[in-house]
Amino acid sequence: AQSVTQLDSQVPVFEEAPVELRCNYSSSVSVYLFWYVQYPNQGLQLLLKYLSGSTLVESINGFEAEFNKSQTSFHLRKPSVHISDTAEYFCAVSDYDTDKLIFGTGTRLQVFP
């Protein structure tokens, strides 16, 4: 069975500081990996995804994540955060056979001025 672990439930950070949100997964097969962001009182929005190819994937708003197969990780990073990045971030994993998204418990990113 697959699982996703987001060890940090909350990450407070000051504006313009770098941030890393950690995500580890377990799976016995090849996986697809996703990061979703949920702003207050809204649904989830796809931030970025890894399906195959380059292990470093980027989003349009400056986030990036690197798939590390040996460490079974897909950490999300941003070199300089903005107040508007304050949100809940969910890491998720799926594979072609199970056809389901398994979510982590989420990390609340709180950016302070």
Add this chain to the structure above:
Amino acid sequence: GAVVSQHPSRVICKSGTSVKIECRSLDFQATTMFWYRQFPKKSLMLMATSNEGSKATYEQGVEKDKFLINHASLTLSTLTVTSAHPEDSSFYICSAREDRYTDTQYFGPGTRLTVL
């Protein structure tokens, strides 16, 4: 592109009544739609997977007679919470996927259900 809508965004109902939530893919045809439930400060819990024209597949522990799912067209799926009780109060989110090869789910904005 890839917009998914849900209606209503909020609903308050009395205990014992039924509530229907609609999920629509606005600019693509969704062969598969998923229904999730999100508890406060918790992750999303997959309730069921529905493919257009076939019966939904429910996750273990989800009562299929209580949470009726219909996926009648490639752009619409509905979730009906039958005989709702206060413990059914939650945030219900749907997602839609165009096909299995794209493997990306696009999420609706969610529906906040409050059962009094």
